[in-house]
Amino acid sequence: MSDAEPVVRLRNVTVQFGTQTVLQDVDLDIMPQDTLCVIGESGCGKTVLLKLIVGLLQPTEGEVLFEGKPLHKLSERDLTQLRLRIGFLFQQAALFDSLNVFDNVAFGLRAKGGFTEADISARVRERVLEVGLPASVEPKMPAELSGGMRKRVGLARALALDPDVMLYDEPTTGLDPIMTDVINELILQTRSRRPVTSVIVTHELRTVEKCASRVVMLYPRSRLRSDEKQILYDGPPTGLAQAEDARVRQFIQGEARDRLTELRDAP
Numbered sequence: 001m002s003d004a005e006p007v008v009r010l011r012n013v014t015v016q017f018g019t020q021t022v023l024q025d026v027d028l029d030i031m032p033q034d035t036l037c038v039i040g041e042s043g044c045g046k047t048v049l050l051k052l053i054v055g056l057l058q059p060t061e062g063e064v065l066f067e068g069k070p071l072h073k074l075s076e077r078d079l080t081q082l083r084l085r086i087g088f089l090f091q092q093a094a095l096f097d098s099l100n101v102f103d104n105v106a107f108g109l110r111a112k113g114g115f116t117e118a119d120i121s122a123r124v125r126e127r128v129l130e131v132g133l134p135a136s137v138e139p140k141m142p143a144e145l146s147g148g149m150r151k152r153v154g155l156a157r158a159l160a161l162d163p164d165v166m167l168y169d170e171p172t173t174g175l176d177p178i179m180t181d182v183i184n185e186l187i188l189q190t191r192s193r194r195p196v197t198s199v200i201v202t203h204e205l206r207t208v209e210k211c212a213s214r215v216v217m218l219y220p221r222s223r224l225r226s227d228e229k230q231i232l233y234d235g236p237p238t239g240l241a242q243a244e245d246a247r248v249r250q251f252i253q254g255e256a257r258d259r260l261t262e263l264r265d266a267p
């Protein structure tokens with residue numbers, strides 16, 4: 001048993017929006033250098049979980065701790081400092097449309113401060129090349145890029161500050177199978193370059209198989225009995241197909257495999 005402290009801990013977390021309960025009594029410890037894939041059907045609360053970790057959402061009940069510190073007790077200033085240690089690749093890459101690639105990737109470095117323009121240029125160039133883009137994309141505007149390129153710029157931006165924690169929200173959605181694999185490889189490469197704790201929300205079984213050290217499957221609260229836990233599976237990716245809970249096997253065999261086949265067969 002490891003005595004390491006979790007990087008992120010959700011304790012009895014409940015999130016409600018009006019009368020809708022999205023998460024209820026969720027307990028989750030994310031350990032240093034975990035690559036945790038969060039799966040589950042649309043609307044079960046995966047993105048909400050990521051937003052809780054960066055403090056973009058507050059739980060209705062319970063608490064979220066980062067390295068043992070409850071987020072709700074941090075000042076705005078401390079929360080901002082903490083967010084600089086977290087890289088977030090949003091679903092739509094969420095680039096600033098009015099900034100070119102260079103300025104998008106440089107954004108966090110400038111926000112953090114303490115870097116010379118020469119430092120910023122060198123770091124931006126390094127990250128752009130790291131995600132497999134040529135330096136010639138730096139002056140381009142996001143509108144001039146393909147979806148896969150935008151994702152990679154988003155990844156370069158998220159990695160600019162050497163984050164301790166990387167959060168990926170459906171990093172491969174909308175990409176062709178080859179680009180999906182490129183992103184999977186970049187996730188692996190990021191992990192091998194430096195110690196990083198990653199949480200990946202994904203529908204792609206290939207990403208789960210290739211990248212996850214641990215998988216958590218969430219189930220929509222509205223479809224559970226009141227005495228059931230919302231995390232139906234918590235274990236290695238290799239155990240999913242033989243999971244005790246039939247709903248986990250069904251999800252993997254049904255939805256995920258269909259999607260994988262679709263991707264494989266795509267022209």
Ligand SMILES: Nc1ncnc2c1ncn2[C@@H]1O[C@H](COP(=O)(O)OP(=O)(O)OP(=O)(O)O)[C@@H](O)[C@H]1O
Binds near residue numbers: 041045047
């Ligand atoms: N800010 C908000 N206000 C109101 N409802 C919200 C808000 N954020 C999320 N929800 C609701 O919470 C539920 C879970 O949303 P979430 O985005 O976490 O789902 P998800 O599991 O990530 O789904 P998907 O796989 O489709 O991205 C949804 O019903 C959504 O409409």
